[in-house]
Amino acid sequence: MTTSVRLALVGLGNVGRSFLELMVTKAPLLRERYDLELTLTGAADSSGAVMDAAGIDPIALREHKLRGGNAANFVRGVPGMSALKLAAQAPADVLLEASPVNLQTGQPGLDCVRRAIRRGMHVVLANKGPLVHAFGELESAAVAAGVGLAYSATVCGALPVVNIGRRDLAGCEIRTVRGIFNSTSNSILAAMARGGSYAEALRQAQLDGIAEADPTLDVEGWDTANKLVIIANSILRQPTTLADVQPVTGITGITPEDIRAAAAQGRVIKLVATATRPDPKGLANPSGLYRLSVQPEWLPADDFLASVNGWEMGIVFDTDIMGLQQFKVDERGPVPTAGAMLRDVITLVTAGNRKITP
């Protein structure tokens, strides 16, 4: 029996367009392996939206965007129709949110997610903004509505950090989480280690398409902090916002001299996110809370995170009953993040959920 699932996609940037491509290239595998058929019934970008219960051709939409078009001037596109309106009206089972992160308010993604959950749709996020601003609210709303809220794409793309932490470390107390979550910063530090200033390394990363034109989120540590906030809320079960991460220090102050001085001691400089609770609810830590920080660290060469090279991201969980678990990924471009959204769709609809039209 084939499960047919209708998707509405908000955000047609790199990740959104890669997802459109995967919908087509992975269709045979989805049919064979999961008896699953995906149909795109809605899509929105900042120009407007398009809805069609009969299905939108993902490849045609992707190519339209690549040629400089947008949702508003696509077939049946409605200029000015907001993502929120799409979330409210699309004939879809799952809302996919892949619009750019808004660090200040989480909008407009946040309201889209709220609306979709209220309608009884599952939600899959690649956009961290809504979670960073309203994790607890959205999780409670999803439970109350009986829908799935999945966001494995928001932390390290295809590396299943959230899934491992929530599901596979179930039953554990996690003592410490440490990670390298931002490949732009990591590759800039690697380039500086090979010689050259921060400015030169940044410019090269921008030329290579790794760094954004405005790299502030990445290099000032905010992208890393966003991911740590999601980890704290979801895995560590500690209600957390960005203000709870202190300090958030990026890599813009790192000099070639720092890197050389570290190397002379056999160390490498990495931008490390840390959550630590050395003495759970003990005398030294009466709140029992994790302390959260993002800052450059001088790591000894035998630290696992020192082996997380240029393009890679990685994480270390130190647990009470499941040992020390260390993970890293070498992934490039937007496809792995789109792949993580696809994984979330598969997980939601193959978990026997009755809300999906059979």
Add this chain to the structure above:
Amino acid sequence: MTTSVRLALVGLGNVGRSFLELMVTKAPLLRERYDLELTLTGAADSSGAVMDAAGIDPIALREHKLRGGNAANFVRGVPGMSALKLAAQAPADVLLEASPVNLQTGQPGLDCVRRAIRRGMHVVLANKGPLVHAFGELESAAVAAGVGLAYSATVCGALPVVNIGRRDLAGCEIRTVRGIFNSTSNSILAAMARGGSYAEALRQAQLDGIAEADPTLDVEGWDTANKLVIIANSILRQPTTLADVQPVTGITGITPEDIRAAAAQGRVIKLVATATRPDPKGLANPSGLYRLSVQPEWLPADDFLASVNGWEMGIVFDTDIMGLQQFKVDERGPVPTAGAMLRDVITLVTAGNRKITP
């Protein structure tokens, strides 16, 4: 609303006894985090079995075993009552199978699992035997019966290899899997690298309680091959038995000279399991099948698996759309494997399954 789950445990060795301990030490966390209450209603070892719908005290049973007692001479114990009879009669929702692996037939675990599934019980395995012998049969039977069959403890203990491969790499084509799955062999090789013969390293590992009195399964590569068979069936979806793994070569032929010669080339010798399909269904590989092998390899120092040290186990997945994912764990003793069984119980009963008494 508290979910109350009744467990029957087959096998009271190191892993089984650790699970009994976790049932008690983790009870507050299970209640707080998952609203979950576990009750032991049956247990068996090779001497006999004990059943009690009112609940068996896990700590009392564990201490009884540690004092040299067994299931037969525990309170209400029935000498000679088989694990199979327990599986058939225990007033339980989940059967936990943690008895020793039987490489020849998978018995008696295999029949216990068959019987439990037929009764509509969930099954959680730490024992690889039943899966290695009858993976496809058991998976189909569980689907037909509408019960869960979980076995994340069977491959690398607490490292969630099976869960990552099946759930988190959903939608991927996996090109290659490579791993170090046997910590006994790995620690013997590490000891030999520090100096000393195979025989000396083995004896020390036995004194340290790492290696079994009969280490054949570990050092001849069969334990690694068992895990590869489970990975091939579950993650690669390729029906596989032990006979399909060729060669299975262990570490007993490795000499200190080999290790020194490798080191002189900047390499380390590791016992590596490999599943590879270089050209899926292409000209060079018309069957499209993965080739499976277990053998010592001379790894360059920058190979991730070369960094999987003494006690550790690790795995590398090379995928089409989710990059290169690399995982390792430093875990010791039986507790992490028991923790993995607990994780499976939590996953099964918190996935909204209606078969569990609410």
